[in-house]
Amino acid sequence: MQKLHQEISVRTLKAGITLLQVSLKKGSFRLSADGEFFSGVHLLTGRVGSGKTSLGELLTGIITPDSGSIIQENCRRVMLLQDTSYHVSTITVREEAASWHGDEKRIIALSGLFGKEETDIFALSRGELKRLELAAILTGRYDLIVLDEPYAGLDKDARKWVNRIIAGCNNKVIILISHDITSLPPVDFLWEMDNGTLTCIGKVPECLIGWSRAPPLIRFLLNNGSYPKGLARLDLEEAVCRIHA
Ligand SMILES: Nc1ncnc2c1ncn2[C@@H]1O[C@H](COP(=O)(O)OP(=O)(O)OP(=O)(O)O)[C@@H](O)[C@H]1O
Structure with a gap:
């Protein structure tokens, strides 16, 4: 009985979001989306103008769909x-x-701004400000986080830092919208937006083999029989090394 209670508690704590026959029109652009986003890290890729930003806004309630739920x-x-x-x-x-309204000291320490507490916020570099914002978001008590191109304006070390924090987030739905697949945290699910239509490619890494629009690096690895164990940078590097071994 106690076990059942525990299982129910764990299940009810898990966040998730479901899209049912969602459609949206912006001028001549049409978006249609169905799918379920469970706890974990979801990568959403797609060409420029395919509708990724619009989907992020729909998921977070910034805009409402014309139809669907x-x-x-x-x-x-x-x-x-x-x-x-x-x-x-x-x-x-x-x-x-x-x-x-989170853990102020942790946010400052994580963002590398220890010692700069009394600094004018406008004296920070763009990268420092972005780290502060990301530290606050990723350590905050959010159930659903949509990060639209979070690596923009960040250097290599800061990208690795973002990925480490994302990897430590549990029980959250994190949707990462990124065209850059060379610097990712461990990704659980892969999604693609193509000309306004959302497709779930599947669970990583099993789905990678069926990713028809995979970027050149992934295609190169698959064509050489080296299947990456995931989309994190280390997984990709390890797969490249296997080819050259
Ligand atoms: N207010 C608007 N009125 C008309 N069309 C719009 C409007 N906002 C966006 N669009 C069009 O909707 C489409 C999807 O835009 P969206 O920003 O969601 O795509 P995206 O995949 O995020 O692109 P990007 O990678 O450039 O940010 C684009 O073709 C864009 O031109």
Whole structure:
């Protein structure tokens, strides 16, 4: 009985979001989407203008579909990061970190801004500001996080840092919209947006073999019989080394 209770508690804590026959029209562009996003890291890829940003906005409720349903389960706290969206509301780094209502000290330490607490927020570099924002989002108590091109403006080390934090996030739905597949955290599910139509490619790494629009690096690996164990950078490097071994 106790085990059953525990199982129910764990299940009810898991966040998820379901799209049922969702459609959206923006001028001549049409988006249609069906699918379920469970806890874990989801990578959404697709060409420029294919509708990824619109899907992120639909998932987080920034815009509503023209028809269909979006059902959120245990997604009480939802966050969307867009490259252009950061709004500074305070003066110092400490105040800005505190404005996120999370663990202010942890946010400052994680973002590498220890010692800069009283610095004017406008004196930070673009990269530092982005790290502060990402640290606040990824350590915050969000159930659903959509990161639209989170690597934009970040250097190699900062990208690795983002991936380490994402890898440590549990029980959240994290949807990563990125055209850059060379610097990713461990990804659980792969999705593709093609000319407004959302397709679930499947669970990583099993689905990689059937990824018809796989980027050149993945295609090269598969064509050489070296199947990556995942999409994280280390997995890709390991697969490349297997070819040359
Ligand atoms: N307000 C609007 N009115 C008309 N068309 C729009 C509007 N906003 C976006 N679009 C069109 O909708 C399509 C999808 O845009 P969206 O930004 O979702 O794509 P995307 O895949 O995120 O592209 P990108 O990678 O460039 O951000 C594009 O063809 C875009 O031109």
